[in-house]
Amino acid sequence: MKTIEKSTPCELCMSRKFSLFSNLTEPHLCHLSDHKNFITHKKGQILFYEGTKPLGVFCINDGVVKVFKTASNGKEQIIRLAKKGDFLGYASLLGEESYSNSATIVEDAKICFVPRESFLKVLAEDTEFHRRVTKALCHDLGIMEDKLTDATQKSIRERLAFTLLKLSETYGIDGKEGEKIDIVLTREEIAGLVGTATETVIRLLSEFKKDELIDFEGKKILVLDKRGLARLSDFYG
Amino acid sequence: MKTIEKSTPCELCMSRKFSLFSNLTEPHLCHLSDHKNFITHKKGQILFYEGTKPLGVFCINDGVVKVFKTASNGKEQIIRLAKKGDFLGYASLLGEESYSNSATIVEDAKICFVPRESFLKVLAEDTEFHRRVTKALCHDLGIMEDKLTDATQKSIRERLAFTLLKLSETYGIDGKEGEKIDIVLTREEIAGLVGTATETVIRLLSEFKKDELIDFEGKKILVLDKRGLARLSDFYG
DNA sequence: CAGATAACATGACAAATATCACATTAATCA
DNA sequence: TGATTAATGTGATATTTGTCATGTTATCTG
Numbered sequence: 001m002k003t004i005e006k007s008t009p010c011e012l013c014m015s016r017k018f019s020l021f022s023n024l025t026e027p028h029l030c031h032l033s034d035h036k037n038f039i040t041h042k043k044g045q046i047l048f049y050e051g052t053k054p055l056g057v058f059c060i061n062d063g064v065v066k067v068f069k070t071a072s073n074g075k076e077q078i079i080r081l082a083k084k085g086d087f088l089g090y091a092s093l094l095g096e097e098s099y100s101n102s103a104t105i106v107e108d109a110k111i112c113f114v115p116r117e118s119f120l121k122v123l124a125e126d127t128e129f130h131r132r133v134t135k136a137l138c139h140d141l142g143i144m145e146d147k148l149t150d151a152t153q154k155s156i157r158e159r160l161a162f163t164l165l166k167l168s169e170t171y172g173i174d175g176k177e178g179e180k181i182d183i184v185l186t187r188e189e190i191a192g193l194v195g196t197a198t199e200t201v202i203r204l205l206s207e208f209k210k211d212e213l214i215d216f217e218g219k220k221i222l223v224l225d226k227r228g229l230a231r232l233s234d235f236y237g
Numbered sequence: 238m239k240t241i242e243k244s245t246p247c248e249l250c251m252s253r254k255f256s257l258f259s260n261l262t263e264p265h266l267c268h269l270s271d272h273k274n275f276i277t278h279k280k281g282q283i284l285f286y287e288g289t290k291p292l293g294v295f296c297i298n299d300g301v302v303k304v305f306k307t308a309s310n311g312k313e314q315i316i317r318l319a320k321k322g323d324f325l326g327y328a329s330l331l332g333e334e335s336y337s338n339s340a341t342i343v344e345d346a347k348i349c350f351v352p353r354e355s356f357l358k359v360l361a362e363d364t365e366f367h368r369r370v371t372k373a374l375c376h377d378l379g380i381m382e383d384k385l386t387d388a389t390q391k392s393i394r395e396r397l398a399f400t401l402l403k404l405s406e407t408y409g410i411d412g413k414e415g416e417k418i419d420i421v422l423t424r425e426e427i428a429g430l431v432g433t434a435t436e437t438v439i440r441l442l443s444e445f446k447k448d449e450l451i452d453f454e455g456k457k458i459l460v461l462d463k464r465g466l467a468r469l470s471d472f473y474g
Numbered sequence: 475c476a477g478a479t480a481a482c483a484t485g486a487c488a489a490a491t492a493t494c495a496c497a498t499t500a501a502t503c504a
Numbered sequence: 505t506g507a508t509t510a511a512t513g514t515g516a517t518a519t520t521t522g523t524c525a526t527g528t529t530a531t532c533t534g
Contacts, residue, residue: 069382071390072471079382095375100382130367137374138332144381145306145316145337151388152432153308156491186511195389197492202513234309393521423481434522439483 008061009033010112015061018085020132028122028129037113047103047111048089054099056115058088063109064171064183068192069101076192081106081183083170091137093119107183154233156196160204162233163194164214168223178224180217245298246270247349252298255322257369265359265366274350284340284348285326291336293352295325300346301408301420305429306338313429318343318420320407328374330356344420391470393433397441399470400431401451405460415461417454 010016010033011026021032038061041047047058047065058065064083068076079101082088092099093116123130150159164181172179185193191201205221208214213229215222223229247253247270248263258269275298278284284295284302295302301320305313316338319325329336330353360367387396401418409416422430428438442458445451450466452459460466 069386071386073390075390077386077389079385091375091378094371095379096372097376097379100379124364127361127364127367130364130371134331134367134371134374135333137371137378138328139334141328141374141378141381142332142334142337144378144385148316148381148385148388148432149306149308149314151385152314153310153312187513188511195385198511199493199513200491203491206513424483425481435481436483436523437521440521443483 010036013061013112015059015084019059020087020129020136021059023132024122024126024129028126032114032118032122035115035118037115039111039113041105041109041111043105043108045105047105048099050100050102051098054089054093054116056113057090057093057119058103059112059114060084060086060088061110061112063105063111064107065103065109065111066106066189066192067101067103076189077195078189078192081170081193087136090119090133091140094123094133094137106185106189151195156194156200157204158233159194159196160190160201161208161213161229163190164208164221164223165226165229165233167221168226172223175222178215178222179226181221181223184219247273250298250349252296252321256296257324257366257373258296260369261359261363261366265363269351269355269359272352272355274352276348276350278342278346278348280342280345282342284342285336287337287339288335291326291330291353293350294327294330294356295340296349296351297321297323297325298347298349300342300348301344302340302346302348303343303426303429304338304340313426314432315426315429318407318430324373327356327370328377331360331370331374343422343426388432393431393437394441395470396431396433397427397438398445398450398466400427401445401458401460402463402466402470404458405463409460412459415452415459416463418458418460421456 008014010021010024010029013021016022021029024032036059041063048054050069060082062084064081065086065088066078067080067082067088068078071077082103088103089099123133150162154162167181167183167185168179171181171183173182174180187201187205188198190205191198194201205214208229209216211228213223213225213232215224245251247258247261247266250258253259258266261269273296278300285291287306297319299321301318302323302325303315304317304319304325305315308314319340325340326336360370387399391399404418404420404422405416408418408420410419411417424438424442425435427442428435431438442451445466446453448465450460450462450469452461
């Protein structure tokens, strides 16, 4: 299923510009280029499973990947959606633990796999890079704290509104009428993102539509009233 | 209020053995000793506020500190309880961001404050230390993913049972009848830990007591039936 | 010690949300 | 294309949980 093809060398990779690899030295970039593995993945394919050992890190060149945990009730809690320029699996690798989550392709993706040794070599030799990785980890930690607090202290309606805002921020493209969230997510996936039941998402989305906060265009969501969603997503507003 | 007194030098500090500082070189330990600031804090005092800039890291010598976020509804979501050997505030420092959370003393504490420059100096000069810090951050990230998943997918009853188990794991001391959670938390704080309302905690705790899973001894909780709590905390069991 | 305040407790109630069952529509694929 | 499966939608219902009100008990402080 997975297609291995010739890829842009890291030195010329455009998505690198926005990633942790942005400021590497020429030799390090060449090293990565020589050792990386470029694979095209189709929607639904699995990148890695929770509980398995990380053998390297994934670097998304294009596409969207969902990182999720499977709860004991069988539902998926989506930790984050990763897009172009994002890294995957480095926390588990650096934590010297098994993957704490699973990852599957949500939108067809081109992904480079950098084997463990190459990644660790660059990390060890480029202190500045190590510092950037550390910084990214710290930032992610802060985001997780926010998510936890929202999960326990906000209602589903608020969280869904907030999720839609965040999605439009990241995947939004302007159209004649509102911003289109240019990514196809099932209601079940949105539920996994918010942390609720699929039916609840369906009901709330139609409510939002009725209130003219959003609209549907095929499988995609159109955000009509950001301010309205923002008001809904906040406790005071 | 805060008492500055003479303290053990880092070289001789016992709580260091269990901390990230455990394997530092002699010169680095001396450097830290020379620049650190030892302060005794009383219950209720504030270590730092969310939104302020970190000027260094805190290293707990003794006592318990709660790290929490204040949600928009005014309630506190406790991110973690930090104890002897734990570090505080390094994620915000290394993330070069303001504190993402606040910290206050839960049990009288002795805490060393290591100023930013000293910490960063050691971090820059001791690659192995930097690696350990990174590893700790990655581990914390995994824990936060678990907490988020639990928060969205488990009931309050399950989460409370789980919280009690975790507390007894960390702060438990064996007694004639069950394990005593040797730390005083108000119902409100337990609610903040679980992510629920205080009244709900009160009700569930009496339910647990009625079911002979726990008992109260003064302000402290006695865990009578770990297996029972474990069964309650899990979806399948 | 008394008064004030914080913590704990309980009842009544409303609201949000999960669950189950089933209908409809869309997508996939042999 | 027709059949199968996945996704979406809707209704009914039960339950959990939050909120508010109020009372009691413990703790603190002058």
